[in-house]
Amino acid sequence: MASKTNCIKNGIPYFRIRRTIGKKLNNKGLxxxxxxxxxxxxxxxxxxxxxxxxxxxxxxxSSEKQFFGIxxxxxxxxxxxxxxRFSSGTKERYxxxxxxxxxxxxxxxxxxxxxxxxxxxxxxxxxDCTNATLRSIHNVMKHFYKYLEKExxxxxxxxxxxxxxxxxxxxxxxxxxxxxxxxxxxEIRQIVQDLGNNRIRFLIILAINTGxxxxxxxxxxxxxxxxxxLYITKQLxxxxxxxxxxxxHELKLEKTKTESSIRSIPLSSAVLVELERxxxxxxxxxxxxxxxxTFIFTTKSGNFCDRHNIxxxxxxxxxxxxxxxxxxxxxxxxxxxxxxxxxxxxxxxxKLMGHSNINVTAKFYTNVxxxxxxxxxxxxxxxxxxxxxxxx
Numbered sequence: 001m002a003s004k005t006n007c008i009k010n011g012i013p014y015f016r017i018r019r020t021i022g023k024k025l026n027n028k029g030l031x032x033x034x035x036x037x038x039x040x041x042x043x044x045x046x047x048x049x050x051x052x053x054x055x056x057x058x059x060x061x062s063s064e065k066q067f068f069g070i071x072x073x074x075x076x077x078x079x080x081x082x083x084x085r086f087s088s089g090t091k092e093r094y095x096x097x098x099x100x101x102x103x104x105x106x107x108x109x110x111x112x113x114x115x116x117x118x119x120x121x122x123x124x125x126x127x128d129c130t131n132a133t134l135r136s137i138h139n140v141m142k143h144f145y146k147y148l149e150k151e152x153x154x155x156x157x158x159x160x161x162x163x164x165x166x167x168x169x170x171x172x173x174x175x176x177x178x179x180x181x182x183x184x185x186x187e188i189r190q191i192v193q194d195l196g197n198n199r200i201r202f203l204i205i206l207a208i209n210t211g212x213x214x215x216x217x218x219x220x221x222x223x224x225x226x227x228x229x230l231y232i233t234k235q236l237x238x239x240x241x242x243x244x245x246x247x248x249h250e251l252k253l254e255k256t257k258t259e260s261s262i263r264s265i266p267l268s269s270a271v272l273v274e275l276e277r278x279x280x281x282x283x284x285x286x287x288x289x290x291x292x293x294t295f296i297f298t299t300k301s302g303n304f305c306d307r308h309n310i311x312x313x314x315x316x317x318x319x320x321x322x323x324x325x326x327x328x329x330x331x332x333x334x335x336x337x338x339x340x341x342x343x344x345x346x347x348x349x350x351k352l353m354g355h356s357n358i359n360v361t362a363k364f365y366t367n368v369x370x371x372x373x374x375x376x377x378x379x380x381x382x383x384x385x386x387x388x389x390x391x392x
Contacts, residue, residue, distance in 0.1 A: 003015070003041050003042035004042060004043065005041075005042070007039075009039060014039040014040065014041070014046075015039070015040050015041065015042050015043045015045070015046045016037055016038070016039050016046065017037070017038050017043070017046045017047060017050060018035050018036070018037050018038075019035065019036060019038065019050050020033045020034065020035055021034055021035070021036045021053070022034040022067060022109035022110050022111065023067045023068075023069050023070060023108070023109045023110075024069075024108075024109045025069070025103065025104065025108070025109075029244070031067075031069050031070055031073070034109050036053070038050045038053065066111055066112050066113075066153060067109065067110065067111055067112070068107055068108050068109070068110055068111070068112055068115055069103065069108035069109055071112065071148065071153065072098070072102065072103070072108065072144055073103070073244060075143075075144050075147055075148075076094070076095060076098050076140070076144075077095075077242065077243060077244050079147065080094060080095075080140070080143060080144075081095065081242050087254065087255070087257075088237055088239040088240060088252075088254060089237070091240070091242065092240045092242065092247070093136055094136060094139065094140050095240075095242045095247070097133055097136045097137045097140060098137075098140050101127055101129065101133070101137050102137065102140065102141070105123055106123075107119055107120070107123060112148065112153055112154045113154060115157070116157060117157040117158070117159075117160045117161060120141065120157060120158065120161055121160075121161055121162065124137070124138070124161065124163065124164055125164050127166075128166075129166060130166055131163075131165060131166050134163055134164075134166060135163065138158070138161065138163055141158050141161075142156075142158045145157060145158045180333050180337060180363070180364060181326060181327075181330055181333060182330060182333050182334040182337050183326065183330055183331070183334045187323050187324075188208060188334070190321060190323060191204060191208075191318075191321070191323070192204075192205065192208070194320075194321045195317075197281070198317060199313065200310065200313050200314060200317065201274075201278070202274055202275065202277070202278035202296070202297075203217060203297055203310070204314075204331070205271065205274050206230070206271065206274075207328065207331035207332070207335075208331055208334070208335065209267070209268065209271050209335070210230055210265045210267070210335065211265075211331065211332045211334075211335030211336055211339075211352065211353055212230070212232060212265070212332070213235065213257070213261075213329070213332060214307050214310065214328045214329070215235035215236050215237055215257075215307065216232050216234075216235045216256070216261070217296075217297065218235075218236040218297055218304065218305050218307060218310070219234045219235045219236035219253055219295075220295065220296045220297065221294045221295050221296065222279065222294060222295075222296055223294065224296075225267070225275060225296075228266060228267050228272060229264045229265060229266050229267060230264065230265045230266075230267055231263075231264050232256060232261060232262060232263050232264070232265070232354060233256065233262055234253050234254065234255065234256060235253070235254055235255075235256055235257065235261075236251055236252070236253060236254075236304055236305075236307075237251070237252060237253075237254045238250070238251055238306070238307075239251070239252040239254065251303075251304040251306060256354070257354075257356070258354075258356040260354055260355065260356055261354040261356075262354070263351060263352070263354045265352055278296070282296075282298075285300065286302070289301060289302070307328070310328065311327070311328055314328060332353075333364070335353075336349060336353050336361065336364045337364050339352065339353075339364075340364050340365045346358065346361060346362060346365060349361050349364075349365075
């Protein structure tokens with residue numbers, strides 16, 4: 001008697017069964033059943049091929065919620081994105097690498113118990129990314145598997161993973177000491193003397209004389225300056241609200257980059273005079289445009305300033321006075337370099353800069369030779385040097 005079949009494939013009759021073998025992302029980014037077809041001369045043979053497939057896959061859990069992709073989605077968007085231990089920038093980075101490298105991977109569609117350390121190792125080995133990206137991916141996976149183990153879903157399989165070194169072009173670094181880009185003394189003088197009543201006048205003067213990050217300056221309130229000191233306790237950041245459907249950014253006050261970034265910086269009398277000048281101008285604008293704010297730097301309507309708009313305003317200004325366009329962070333580099341030139345001890349410069357590690361400050365000292373140090377000590381310093389000395 002002929003075997004019962006239910007389909008024709010390549011002109012040959014077969015018995016076909018369909019079984020859900022995992023989960024996969026559809027073209028809308030949603031997790032759906034991953035269905036595989038198994039063929040045999042009859043139903044029994046088709047079922048046997050399915051059983052063989054399961055054995056090769058180390059038959060796992062039947063609970064749908066314990067598939068890797070569903071659990072990792074839940075962890076990343078409901079737990080990791082709400083973890084206060086991580087900065088908004090770190091969260092955005094973790095979500096980005098998860099979405100681009102882990103979520104589309106083959107392991108995302110498998111039950112948790114069918115994934116072993118070797119599977120994760122093979123995934124890492126095959127990824128086309130930089131070493132830094134791989135470290136971020138691994139950090140996400142470590143946090144995820146610690147959560148899974150704590151909740152009793154499975155064991156942490158990340159401990160035995162070895163991060164392979166990636167040889168992509170992005171990983172190639174320049175050899176030798178890296179140049180620290182700074183403003184020259186002549187450029188600083190020209191920038192200051194040509195500022196006039198430019199809207200960014202006090203922002204630049206404060207950057208020149210404090211070396212603060214732009215995010216720290218844009219988060220300043222008038223109450224953050226008192227007793228002739230500038231107190232850094234927060235920063236303004238573009239914070240991403242992240243969901244599985246996407247993300248949007250808004251400007252928010254955040255904690256400082258690191259705990260060591262919380263600091264006070266003495267201000268000279270000249271900078272305090274500039275503060276009063278700025279405050280008088282700002283008060284007039286508030287009355288004219290009908291807004292009130294406690295923040296030192298705002299838009300014409302009293303809203304937070306976006307650093308990208310500040311960078312564009314600086315670029316326009318540099319073109320106007322015909323000097324080379326450099327990033328706003330150059331003021332920070334210049335401030336630190338001139339602390340070095342003036343013989344300010346490394347430990348003090350480290351505190352003023354608010355670096356996370358004193359080695360970060362030390363690299364500026366390696367870019368100042370003995371002749372420059374001697375010249376700085378034995379000559380009259382320009383405006384910014386004077387500001388630094390008066391501030392100590």
